[in-house]
Amino acid sequence: MSMPITCFVTSTNSISRFLSRPSLISRQKLRCCRSLRTTPRSSASRPINEIVQSIRSRETSASRLLDGALSRIEEIDPHVNAYLSVDVEDAQSQARRIDEQIARGKDPGPLAGIPISIKDNISTKGQPTTAASRILDGFTPAYNATAVQRLIDSGAVILGKTNLDEFGMGGSTEYSAFTETRNPWDLSRVPGGSSGGSAAAVATGMCMAALGTDTGGSIRQPASFCGITGFKPSYGRISRHGLLAYASSLDTIGPLCRSAEDAALLMQVMAGADGMDSTASKSPVPTFSAYLEGDLSGLRFGVVEESLASEVDTEVSNAVQNATDVLKSLGADVQTVSLPFLSHVTAAYYVIAYSEASANLARYDGVRYGTRAVDAQNSSDMYAQSRAAGFGGEVKRRLMAGTYALSSGYYDAYYLKAQRVRAALTNDIKKAFAAGFDALITPVAATPAFKLGEKLHDPVLMMLGDTFTIPANLSGLPAVSLPCGKTESNLPIGFQVIGEYMKDEVVLKIGHAYQQATLYHEMVPRAVEASVALSV
Numbered sequence: 001m002s003m004p005i006t007c008f009v010t011s012t013n014s015i016s017r018f019l020s021r022p023s024l025i026s027r028q029k030l031r032c033c034r035s036l037r038t039t040p041r042s043s044a045s046r047p048i049n050e051i052v053q054s055i056r057s058r059e060t061s062a063s064r065l066l067d068g069a070l071s072r073i074e075e076i077d078p079h080v081n082a083y084l085s086v087d088v089e090d091a092q093s094q095a096r097r098i099d100e101q102i103a104r105g106k107d108p109g110p111l112a113g114i115p116i117s118i119k120d121n122i123s124t125k126g127q128p129t130t131a132a133s134r135i136l137d138g139f140t141p142a143y144n145a146t147a148v149q150r151l152i153d154s155g156a157v158i159l160g161k162t163n164l165d166e167f168g169m170g171g172s173t174e175y176s177a178f179t180e181t182r183n184p185w186d187l188s189r190v191p192g193g194s195s196g197g198s199a200a201a202v203a204t205g206m207c208m209a210a211l212g213t214d215t216g217g218s219i220r221q222p223a224s225f226c227g228i229t230g231f232k233p234s235y236g237r238i239s240r241h242g243l244l245a246y247a248s249s250l251d252t253i254g255p256l257c258r259s260a261e262d263a264a265l266l267m268q269v270m271a272g273a274d275g276m277d278s279t280a281s282k283s284p285v286p287t288f289s290a291y292l293e294g295d296l297s298g299l300r301f302g303v304v305e306e307s308l309a310s311e312v313d314t315e316v317s318n319a320v321q322n323a324t325d326v327l328k329s330l331g332a333d334v335q336t337v338s339l340p341f342l343s344h345v346t347a348a349y350y351v352i353a354y355s356e357a358s359a360n361l362a363r364y365d366g367v368r369y370g371t372r373a374v375d376a377q378n379s380s381d382m383y384a385q386s387r388a389a390g391f392g393g394e395v396k397r398r399l400m401a402g403t404y405a406l407s408s409g410y411y412d413a414y415y416l417k418a419q420r421v422r423a424a425l426t427n428d429i430k431k432a433f434a435a436g437f438d439a440l441i442t443p444v445a446a447t448p449a450f451k452l453g454e455k456l457h458d459p460v461l462m463m464l465g466d467t468f469t470i471p472a473n474l475s476g477l478p479a480v481s482l483p484c485g486k487t488e489s490n491l492p493i494g495f496q497v498i499g500e501y502m503k504d505e506v507v508l509k510i511g512h513a514y515q516q517a518t519l520y521h522e523m524v525p526r527a528v529e530a531s532v533a534l535s536v
């Protein structure tokens with residue numbers, strides 16, 4: 001039977017019924033939620049794995065799937081601005097190649113024909129890669145990032161490049177030099193950041209999965225604001241080769257998808273050693289799918305006490321509380337755990353991130369890439385003018401603060417102190433795992449998506465939004481953001497599961513078990529559907 005997949009996100013009856021349910025799921029309601037789970041899956045929530053099977057068996061084709069994504073981009077992206085560039089012809093020729101391979105009986109790989117978008121700070125051969133910065137306007141890399149190449153080698157169709165805060169510096173995607181992305185659940189709100197374009201593209205079915213990068217929460221927070229699943233792998237699990245560095249000891253590439261199951265599939269093809277990145281771990285890559293099944297009995301989770309403090313929105317803390325009830329009902333032992341250093345992590349993170357950024361971004365001098373000042377008198381004048389014109393205000397602020405923190409006389413007071421906080425936090429977390437916890441639970445952010453412009457001129461407020469996501473970066477741990485509810489005003493809420501170093505598969509197993517019991521990851525943003533309908 002031929003099965004058209006021209007549109008991934010549809011409001012089927014089961015989803016509409018679910019969306020009209022109260023935003024919080026209580027223990028009593030869990031049974032009802034589970035029974036809804038037995039209703040047929042909508043195409044929005046069909047696992048990538050199943051869609052690949054239907055491409056392989058020629059029920060549908062890569063070209064048809066791509067057409068669906070392209071028509072959604074045409075309809076929806078003028079409202080959301082998730083993409084910075086889409087190379088339609090190139091994507092169509094990739095899809096045709098996959099279909100031809102299948103017609104010849106050749107298996108293109110586990111992602112055969114799946115349209116995937118790439119955050120624009122990850123190199124794509126022959127496609128613009130700007131990091132949403134004017135300093136890289138017009139830059140086209142000569143090679144693919146290792147993660148991108150591995151997706152292509154597994155049959156994925158690379159669709160386009162998604163918007164971000166310039167060089168990943170921000171939490172709302174408003175610091176892009178080119179356009180601000182809007183939250184598809186409420187177009188007056190931010191999609192989160194810095195991988196806001198990737199999150200909005202997945203949430204609206206403008207692609208089936210996307211790559212993002214996470215330095216202090218940039219995959220997990222936008223995933224949570226847009227109601228999808230975002231996975232930050234252990235540091236070193238995926239090669240950083242081809243990632244435009246922001247803060248090298250923290251940067252991680254990872255997937256944004258509809259489900260933990262889809263994230264596991266992408267992890268399988270991207271993870272592993274890489275001769276081009278000495279920080280990519282040589283430890284063997286597990287078979288992620290082998291870990292997905294089964295309940296959570298025998299696992300112990302620690303809810304981080306400090307993360308449910310009074311500053312956290314009540315709707316958020318209630319939703320996280322309900323998520324822990326679901327985890328308990330799946331057999332997990334859930335207790336509380338304290339991370340006394342949590343209140344210091346944001347300050348430490350920003351000192352480290354700014355310092356590393358000031359070194360990494362020194363390469364953008366107008367000589368090799370992008371913007372170059374034309375009427376400079378000499379070379380140092382040319383560097384200064386090119387950088388002044390090429391970088392946005394937020395990037396300049398961070399580079400100046402980072403240079404200051406590393407300067408002689410201040411190094412001990414700032415950089416060294418921040419590294420000590422990093423060590424103390426890592427120690428806190430190690431103690432928790434040594435005491436027998438398998439994972440830590442926190443909200444992803446203290447609030448749901450905020451209004452466009454609300455924090456734009458208050459960088460400290462913007463930074464404080466990262467408190468719960470930063471620990472996994474400072475300690476190099478794997479962490480996933482999972483949708484776990486909606487607010488009264490129809491905004492998604494996410495909770496976070498942080499695992500032990502290099503136990504990425506355990507984190508995804510927990511995510512999958514949770515998603516087998518709930519439907520929150522199947523929520524679709526109707527605001528966009530409505531505004532598209534209005535505009536036609």
Ligand SMILES: NC(=O)C[C@H](N)C(=O)O
Binds near residue numbers: 168171217
């Ligand atoms: N890049 C990230 O992970 C986001 C973080 N808000 C930052 O600005 O550094």
